[in-house]
Amino acid sequence: MGHVRSNDEGWRVMGRRTAWWRTRAQGGRTPVAGAVRRVGVVAAVLCATAALTGQPASAAGSPGAYGYDKGDRAVNGASDTAHAVRLDPGGTYRSSLPKGAALYYGLDLDATSDVYVSVTAVPPAGTTVAATDGIKVSMRNAAGTGCTYRSATFGAGQSPHPVAAWAVREAGxxxxxxxxxxxxxxxxxxxSGSSPDTWGLELTAVSEPALTRAGTTSVPQDWNSASPEAVTGEARRRAGGSGFAGAVAVGQGVWEDDVEPGGTLFYKVPVDWGQQLSVTAELGATSGGSGYATGALDLSLYNPVRGSVDEAGLGYQGSAESAALDPLPPVEYRNRYSVVDHESGMRFAGSYYLVVHLAAQLADSFGQGPFPVTLRVRVDGSAHAGPGYAASSEPRNIFEVTTQDRAAAVTGTGGGGDTAMKVLAVAGIGGGSVLLATLGVWTATARRRASTAAP
Structure with a gap:
């Protein structure tokens, strides 16, 4: 509202100046009047720009709205298979999940592709959840036989935040x-004691084509499962995104951001075929408050199709604490044949997601923060060629690490909605500056012309 009042005052001042210019000008319509009209148009655009950018966007590390993909298509889940809406590989969808609901979504699949559907549950901030609350996701054939079952819960922190589980159709x-x-x-x-609020859902469907040749379907090879040494060095600031679509890219290094209790950060790390990822999360010390918070920080790793790979958590009593993911194998196609989740999840190259959540209950003992969170990310090993797919994935290039992905890890760019908001903010600030400069030039020109035309 302060900016609005300032703009109103500016309009009143400009109105008085316009009247003065008109009384000094000779004749009827002058160049000054045209300049004034142009100034009015620019000021109107400037006001519109201020209206677009004047509302501050909530920080990703603050409790708030989940960053859905801007391309999500709204769909309703069905209570039976007969009315299930079809999901297409390559598509992203937005839906909702009422308390106690069981909803179906349909797929028309070929005989050779592996297909992955990830479901992200988004409870409202401030809702009451138990440690065991969450979602169960299963893939079923036309006869109702289950292919895979997976689940995701909110964990010991009992703090509402986005969690994801995936369903898989493996053609073999x-x-x-x-x-x-x-x-x-x-x-x-x-x-029984959880809130009845409806949760948001985001669903993604991804198809992985068959291979051009056999020989890559053997059991996983031996790999170095010793805990790698954490990356050292000075931490660099990199604000996380607010959802999978807006996850901010990071590479090997030490990355830091501030998070408020109840906040969630999303990052993505490009990991190519043959490379090995390791991650440690640290929650910094605070001088205020006392006590002990169970499940204060949750670190989750998801693969390129948003399938859960591993997670780690830590309790907190005011001093610095850290938690590391289990040692992960190098990314290889054959990892899918492992019976261990954090090994089978490392089955394809692409962007792996790091999701950091700070429990809302942390504020009860240690205040609202924000608290410094540091990620130590290591990517070891030399990249090699992929297994050789017979066709393109849907969406395309999801199982690749591109030159753009590597560049994004250096610059810290994200994707989806968060990037759009950053562009809008920069455009608003830059556009406002240009408009202000143009306004000044036109005003000065109008004054010079008025002075020349005066008696």
Whole structure:
């Protein structure tokens, strides 16, 4: 409102100046009047720009809205398979999940592709959840037989935040062979004392084509499973995104941001075929408050299709604490045949997501913060060529690390909605500056012309 009042005052001053110029000018319509009209147009555009950019966007590390993909298509889940809306590989969707609901979404699949559907549950900030609350996601064939089952919960912190689980149709598995109709079932799990609020859902569907040659389907090879040494060096500031679509890229190094209790940060790390990722998260010390917070920080790793790979958490009593992901194997196609989740999840190259959540309950003992969170990211090993796909994935290039991905890890650019907001902010500030400069030039020109035309 302060900016609005300032603009109103500016208009009143400009109005008095316009009247003075007109009384001094000779004749009827003068160049001054045209300049004044142009100034009015510029000022109107400037006011519109200020209106667009004047509302501060909430920081990614603050409790607030999840950053959905701007391209999400709104769909409703169905209570039975007969009315299930079809999800297409390569698509992203937005839906909702009421308390106690079990919703179906449909797929028409070929006989050779592996297909992954990730479901991100987004409870409202401030809602009450239990440690065991969350979602169950399963892939089912047309006969209703389950292919895969996975779940995601909010954990010991009992703090509402985005969590994701994935359903998989692996074409080579006996229960899910053949082309035809398949269904994803999303079930909500609630404790008796949890809030009845409806949760948001974001769904993504990804297809992975078959390989051009056999020989890469052997069991995983031995790899160095010793805990790698954490990356050292001075931390660099890099603000996280507010959702998967707006995850901010980081590479090997030490990265830092501030997070308020209840806030969640999203990052992505390009990891190529043959490379090995390791991550440690640190929660900095605070001088205020006392006590102990269970599940104060949660670090989750998701693969390029938003499938859960591993997670680590830590308690907090005011001093600096750290938590590391389990040692992860180098990214290889054959990892999918492992029976260990944090190994089988490292099955393809691409952008791996790091999601850091600071429990809302931390504020009860240590205040509102914000608290410094540091990520130590290591990417070891030399990249090599992929296994050789027979066709393109949907979406394209999702199982690749491109030159742009590597550049983004250096510069810290993100994707989706968060990038759009950054562009809008820069455009608003830059455009406002240009308009102000133009306004000044036109005003000075109008004054010189008025002085020349005066008696």
């Amino acid at each position: 598995k006996a229960l899910c062979k053949g082309a035809g109709k398949y269904y994803v079932l999303v079930e909500r799990v609630d404790a």
